[in-house]
Amino acid sequence: MSAYDSLLRRRSLSKVGANAPSQTELLRLLDAAATVADHSSLRPWRLITLRGDKRDLLGHAFAEADGGNALKYVSRARRAPLLIAIVAVHRPSGKVAYWEQEAVAAGVAHNLSLLLDEAGWGVIWRTGHLTRSEPVRRMHGLAGNEQLLGWLYVGDAPPGRELRRKRPNPADFLSEL
Numbered sequence: 325m326s327a328y329d330s331l332l333r334r335r336s337l338s339k340v341g342a343n344a345p346s347q348t349e350l351l352r353l354l355d356a357a358a359t360v361a362d363h364s365s366l367r368p369w370r371l372i373t374l375r376g377d378k379r380d381l382l383g384h385a386f387a388e389a390d391g392g393n394a395l396k397y398v399s400r401a402r403r404a405p406l407l408i409a410i411v412a413v414h415r416p417s418g419k420v421a422y423w424e425q426e427a428v429a430a431g432v433a434h435n436l437s438l439l440l441d442e443a444g445w446g447v448i449w450r451t452g453h454l455t456r457s458e459p460v461r462r463m464h465g466l467a468g469n470e471q472l473l474g475w476l477y478v479g480d481a482p483p484g485r486e487l488r489r490k491r492p493n494p495a496d497f498l499s500e501l
């Protein structure tokens with residue numbers, strides 16, 4: 325499938341099944357996703373996978389951050405068998421601002437979402453107001469120069485999903501100066 329066709333076909337899936345890609349499959353897809361354009365090749369990103377009971381740690385961190393019911397947050401973190409935390413790693417640079425580095429990390433996540441979708445997995449990128457809270461940072465073991473950009477929730481794509489969707493009119497988003 326061409327990149328053009330894959331992009332037209334991709335959809336976020338909020339409800340996914342119990343199976344997830346292995347670390348080996350993820351590494352294969354990441355090999356391609358990591359070719360994103362990267363100013364000064366700083367590689368300003370890393371990913372952390374959460375599977376099984378490890379997802380509950382995220383639920384508990386959300387509950388601690390929000391002062392809420394842990395059960396509610398644990399069940400939210402269990403909405404997919406695999407969560408992939410996207411971490412922007414701010415590298416010291418006199419040339420490349422942090423926003424550029426976060427754009428690279430986001431690019432890796434978008435590429436990986438597309439490749440997972442193309443491989444038949446269901447994916448949705450999730451964030452929320454607790455994403456950069458201290459308990460959530462601590463639970464992921466983030467260093468001072470790291471920031472979360474959210475999680476890709478990944479699992480089986482249900483059969484018969486819609487392949488085409490309503491798209492924005494590109495002419496509304498392109499102008500000539």
Ligand SMILES: Cc1cc2nc3c(=O)[nH]c(=O)nc-3n(C[C@H](O)[C@H](O)[C@H](O)COP(=O)(O)O)c2cc1C
Pocket residue numbers: 334335336337338448449450451452474
């Ligand atoms: C940075 C980012 C954060 C997102 N956060 C959430 C989220 O917290 N909850 C959610 O349901 N979807 C989230 N999404 C997914 C969007 O809701 C989804 O892309 C949008 O509904 C369009 O659907 P589509 O991807 O099928 O075009 C996020 C997407 C991105 C790129």
